[in-house]
Amino acid sequence: MSSSGYSLVTLANGVRSVRSLAEAETFHPVIGPVAEAEALYVRQLRLLDRLAAHTGEFVIWDVGLGAAANALTVLRAIRDLPGSVRLVSFDHTLEPLRFALQHAEELGYFGGYEPLVAALLAQGQATLQIGPQALRWETHVGDFPTWLQAANQVFPAPHAILFDAYSPAKNPAMWTLPLFTNLFRQLDPARPCAMPTYSRATLLRVTWLLAGFHVGVGHATGEKEETTLAANTLSLLDEPLDRKWLARARRSTSAEPLHTPVYCQAPLTAETWDRLQAHPQFR
Numbered sequence: 001m002s003s004s005g006y007s008l009v010t011l012a013n014g015v016r017s018v019r020s021l022a023e024a025e026t027f028h029p030v031i032g033p034v035a036e037a038e039a040l041y042v043r044q045l046r047l048l049d050r051l052a053a054h055t056g057e058f059v060i061w062d063v064g065l066g067a068a069a070n071a072l073t074v075l076r077a078i079r080d081l082p083g084s085v086r087l088v089s090f091d092h093t094l095e096p097l098r099f100a101l102q103h104a105e106e107l108g109y110f111g112g113y114e115p116l117v118a119a120l121l122a123q124g125q126a127t128l129q130i131g132p133q134a135l136r137w138e139t140h141v142g143d144f145p146t147w148l149q150a151a152n153q154v155f156p157a158p159h160a161i162l163f164d165a166y167s168p169a170k171n172p173a174m175w176t177l178p179l180f181t182n183l184f185r186q187l188d189p190a191r192p193c194a195m196p197t198y199s200r201a202t203l204l205r206v207t208w209l210l211a212g213f214h215v216g217v218g219h220a221t222g223e224k225e226e227t228t229l230a231a232n233t234l235s236l237l238d239e240p241l242d243r244k245w246l247a248r249a250r251r252s253t254s255a256e257p258l259h260t261p262v263y264c265q266a267p268l269t270a271e272t273w274d275r276l277q278a279h280p281q282f283r
């Protein structure tokens with residue numbers, strides 16, 4: 001237990017994770033932080049290959065920084081690669097990160113980045129030269145949907161996005177169609193960008209398609225047998241959703257995107273169905 005509103009939990013496999021007491025949510029509840037982040041983000045985003053082939057700054061947005069398990073697992077995975085990496089983390093609170101740093105040893109995923117995280121917490125940004133890699137990590141603290149809508153502070157367009165909010169039922173404000181429409185507008189069409197998330201919900205996939213993304217089936221993570229991967233180019237998807245999926249979506253009772261930050265389940269409206277059919281992925 002902790003006075004910070006977060007606690008450590010030990011999962012069935014013995015791995016430690018962080019739990020938000022206020023939200024009654026464990027951040028990586030089944031296989032643990034590192035295994036989930038490696039499967040969902042590092043491998044699925046093909047980060048090692050993409051970075052190795054990249055010239056110039058490689059930009060990663062980390063939406064829902066939380067206790068930084070995703071961010072740190074990614075940094076550890078790419079540690080030996082030369083180049084320039086910029087990690088932009090978004091959250092409306094740094095408390096889980098503060099809590100995690102205090103428990104870095106038990107959590108076991110900091111991998112020597114404790115001083116970097118301490119600097120990040122103190123200054124809002126931190127840089128590190130690790131061998132041939134120049135890393136810049138910065139935090140943007142605030143309500144992500146509000147920031148996206150105003151977008152008055154501009155960050156470089158991402159090559160990859162780690163999207164890790166609580167579930168749509170728990171945190172609908174982070175899963176609306178307006179949010180993802182605004183997020184898609186932040187991408188540079190000339191800069192291939194992919195975004196995985198842990199959910200395979202039809203509602204989520206329809207939302208991402210309508211926002212402008214191409215959407216595909218995502219890898220299993222050990223926790224989920226299937227996840228979702230979106231991108232602004234089909235070339236980053238192994239298994240784009242096809243017309244069979246579209247037919248299933250039409251029959252689903254939970255497919256219509258959230259247009260406002262209120263969770264509700266509904267079948268597709270006629271207008272959404274028309275827009276889906278017109279999506280370039282299904283033409």
Ligand SMILES: C[S@@+](CC[C@H](N)C(=O)[O-])C[C@H]1O[C@@H](n2cnc3c(N)ncnc32)[C@H](O)[C@@H]1O
Nearest residue numbers: 064065066067068069070091092143144164166
């Ligand atoms: C599942 S946790 C993220 C876990 C984290 N990625 C990790 O690896 O430890 C979800 C995070 O989303 C953040 N969040 C929820 N609503 C938000 C909002 N409206 N704006 C910004 N961040 C939000 C929460 O504070 C929480 O840290």
